[in-house]
Every structure is written in C-alpha cells, then in structure tokens.
Amino acid sequence: MSEMTGGEALVRxxxxxxxxxxxxxPGTHNLAIYRHLDRHGIAHVTPRHEQGAGYAADAYARVSGxxxxxxxxxxxxxxxxxxxxxxxxSDSVPLLVVSPGVPLRHPRLPTGLLHEMRSxxxxxxxxxxxxxxxxxxxxxxxxxxxxxxxxxxxxxRPAHIEIPVDLMETAEPVGDVRxxxxxxxxxxxxxxxRDAADVLRAARR
Numbered sequence: 161m162s163e164m165t166g167g168e169a170l171v172r173x174x175x176x177x178x179x180x181x182x183x184x185x186p187g188t189h190n191l192a193i194y195r196h197l198d199r200h201g202i203a204h205v206t207p208r209h210e211q212g213a214g215y216a217a218d219a220y221a222r223v224s225g226x227x228x229x230x231x232x233x234x235x236x237x238x239x240x241x242x243x244x245x246x247x248x249x250s251d252s253v254p255l256l257v258v259s260p261g262v263p264l265r266h267p268r269l270p271t272g273l274l275h276e277m278r279s280x281x282x283x284x285x286x287x288x289x290x291x292x293x294x295x296x297x298x299x300x301x302x303x304x305x306x307x308x309x310x311x312x313x314x315x316x317r318p319a320h321i322e323i324p325v326d327l328m329e330t331a332e333p334v335g336d337v338r339x340x341x342x343x344x345x346x347x348x349x350x351x352x353x354r355d356a357a358d359v360l361r362a363a364r365r
Contacts, residue, residue, distance in 0.1 A: 161335050166297045166327035167192030169334050170258060173304035175200040176337045179229050181220060183213040187233025189260035189275070192328035194231075210237050214244025218253050227254040227311050234260050234325070235275025239283065245318045246287040254316035256307045257284070261293055261322035280322055289317035294324070297332035308340035 164172070170193055174182070183205045186194045197204050207213050210232050217228030228248075232238045238259045248255040261280050277283065284291035289310060292303045300323060307319040 161333040163331045164297065164334050165192055165329055165331050166300055166323045167329070168196045169297050169300040170304065170323060171196040171200045171202065173301040173337045174229060175202060176339060177304060177308050178226065181205065182229040182231055183207065183217045183220070184231030185210055185213060185233070185237065187237060189325045189328065190231060190233045193258070210240035211244055214241040214255070214257070218244055218248050218255055221253050221255055227256055227308065230255065230257045232257060232259045233275065234280070235277050237275070238280055242284070242287050245284065245320070248318040249287055249289065252316055253318065254311035255318035257288070257318065257320045259320070259322055260325040260328055262324065263326040264295065264324040284320040288320045291320040291322065293322040294327065297327055297330060298334055301334070301337040305338040305340045312340055312342065
C-alpha cells in the first residue's frame with residue numbers, strides 16, 4: 161500500500177483504465193486533481209464553460225469509442241455540465257464527470273461554504289446513470305472501476321463521481337486499483353438483424 165491524496169488516487173485510477181485525455185475547467189476545489197494529470201500522462205483540454213467541457217467529452221467518446229472524461233469544480237460548475245450529461249444519457253454515450261463535493265463531515269446544512277449545495281449527488285442522479293459520492297481515498301478507485309464497468313458491460317450512459325473536497329488533499333493508504341472487467345462485445349439476435357434487413361429492403365426512401 162502507498163499513501164496518496166484523493167486527487168492523485170483519481171488520476172491514477174483514470175490512467176490505469178486507459179484515459180489519456182480529459183476536458184474541464186480548474187477551480188478552487190479541484191486543483192488537487194490537476195496537479196497530477198501530466199505525471200500520469202493525461203492531456204487536458206480547457207473550454208470556456210463547463211457545458212462545453214461536457215459536450216467536448218461527449219464528442220470525444222462518440223468519435224474515439226472511448227469514455228469521455230470531464231472535470232468540474234463544485235456547485236454551479238457541476239450544474240453547468242448537467243445539460244451535456246442529460247444528452248449523453250439520452251444518446252447512450254459513456255461520459256464520466258468528476259467533481260469535488262462538500263467535506264466528508266459537512267452537516268449538510270447551509271453554512272455558507274463556497275459553492276455549497278444541498279446535494280450534488282441527488283442533482284446528478286436525475287441526469288446520469290448513477291452518482292457516487294466516495295467516503296474515503298481508497299474508495300476513489302472503486303468508484304472509477306464502477307463507472308468503467310458500466311461503460312463496458314451495460315448500456316453505456318454517463319456517470320458522476322463526487323470526491324469530498326477534504327479527501328482531495330488528504331493522504332491515506334491506498335491499495336491496487338480495481339480494474340473494470342474488459343468489455344465483451346455482444347452480438348445482436350439473428351432474428352433482429354433479419355427484421356432490420358427486411359425493413360431496409362422494403363424502404364422507399
């Protein structure tokens with residue numbers, strides 16, 4: 161086991177799952193992610209707005225066939241990307257959004273914390289396949305593997321991982337990253353292929 165922060169644990173897990181490009185906007189609460197991207201070989205593209213980051217990551221996924229990765233900061237920044245996440249859900253696009261969240265032991269009451277929201281995870285559950293708030297640095301790799309398992313074994317749809325802002329900078333013992341199982345292509349039913357061929361053959365335009 162080695163000690164690392166939540167920010168580094170995230171970047172390491174993404175790199176081990178083959179991520180080489182991410183889209184997003186750095187902010188006060190997610191700098192602990194950005195400082196590790198270059199060392200783990202992940203290039204970063206910075207658009208002008210979080211919604212642009214979401215749509216760019218969506219386009220990357222559609223063109224490359226690999227999951228798109230988008231990084232936001234807390235509160236309004238995460239809500240800015242929600243429209244792109246909703247579109248990715250509708251179109252079955254593998255998009256992973258990662259954001260910081262309120263501290264682990266935050267009372268979930270209005271205390272005036274920067275970008276404080278009642279629940280980012282509940283907000284994102286409305287537009288994503290799942291929203292996973294981790295409770296330890298060790299759990300970061302598990303959450304990333306959960307997202308990539310979804311992308312490779314089920315209908316690919318967007319996922320959101322929230323890392324409490326205090327875990328971003330907290331160093332804890334972390335074991336090996338759990339890798340998602342390799343994607344297994346599924347063949348369509350022969351009868352469905354024949355039905356589709358009949359429809360195309362009978363089409364007039």
